[in-house]
Structures are given as C-alpha cells and as structure tokens.
Amino acid sequence: MSEVRELFGGAMVCRIPSAWRDVSQVRQVPDNQEVYQDCSEESGAVVVVEILEHQNDVKNEDASTFFFSDLADANGVSLDDMTIQSNNNMIFSMKDDDASKQKYFQNFSLSTQQSGSHACIAVGQQQVADKSLRIEMCVLRLTDVTTDLLITLSIPDNKQGTVVDGLSNVFRELLSAFSITDWNLFC
DSSP states (O other), rough: OOOEEEEGGGGGEEETTTTTEEEGSOOHHHHHHHHEEEEESSSOOOOEEEEEEEEESGGGGGHHHHHHHHHHHHHHOGGGGGGEEOTOOOEEEEEETHHHHHOOTOOOOOOOOTOOOEEEEEEEEEETTTTEEEEEEEEEGGGTEEEEEEEEEEGGGGOOOOOEETTTTTHHHHTOEEEEEGGGGGG
C-alpha cells in the first residue's frame, strides 16, 4: 500500500509505499534531494528525487546513460560492474499527447510555459561493494527551467518484487502519481 507524499515543501508530489520513511527524519539529506527508504522488510530499497542543474552538453538520447554512469561513479562502481538493460526505447516527450508520457506519467502536466521537456528511463544493475543493486532511473529534462530532475530507485536484486514491462511496481506507481505542483521551485 502506498500514499501520496509531498516533496520539496509541497512543490512536487508522488506515490511512495506507506511503510517507507523519510530519511531526513534520521539523517541530514542535501536540500536538492528527497530520500525515502523501505523499512517494512529491511530490504534496503531507496528512492531519491534529486534536482540538478540541466546538463546542456548531454543530448536527450544520452541523458539516462550519462546520469546512470554518474551514479555509478558516485557509488564507487567501475564501468565493468554496471550494466544498463534498457534506455534507448524509453525516451519520450513530456507533452500531454505523447503516448509514452501517458503510460508512465498519468498525473504529470507541464505548465503552459514548459515546451522542451523530455523523459528518459533506464534500468540496470550496479555492483556496490558486495551487493548487486537493480537501479531504475528516470531523468526528467526540464530545459525551460534549466533543470534535470532525477528519480532513482535502488533495490537489492533479491528484493525487487514484481516487474512489469521492465519496471518494478514501486517505480511504476511512483512515476504514475508524480507531479510538479509549484513550478516556482525552479525560479
């Protein structure tokens, strides 16, 4: 069971499992991140929503690979210890009439001034220390507000649960309810 949670002081909302805790309640989290962790089964699953400066030199079709590799680097993972299972078939416009946008982001709507937004979804593995993690990552490229928004779910391989069309139910549900409610966050 999950519930809608407010992120960044209510500027965004998404659906996160009810048993997951806000990590900022137990440790410091950077201001540009919201982090939730699964506490019900001690699975170690974590979701991070992160606001980053838009990477102008990264093409939309390369964004998921770029940020997936960047996460691997931050985790101390070598290129040999990571794989991206899918990315090129999940790049789409965030305009309301795009079929892929409707499949993954039913509640997301661009403000009237947002025209150049795209999303990239990547799924892969990273070997962090002695754990193999399944990484599901969505990059929302909000070019009109010079922002790349990352939504990343990390799940230990043995705890990934049901996967449909390449995405876990947790990630699919998170994306389906994701919405930016206050675009002034980016001003």
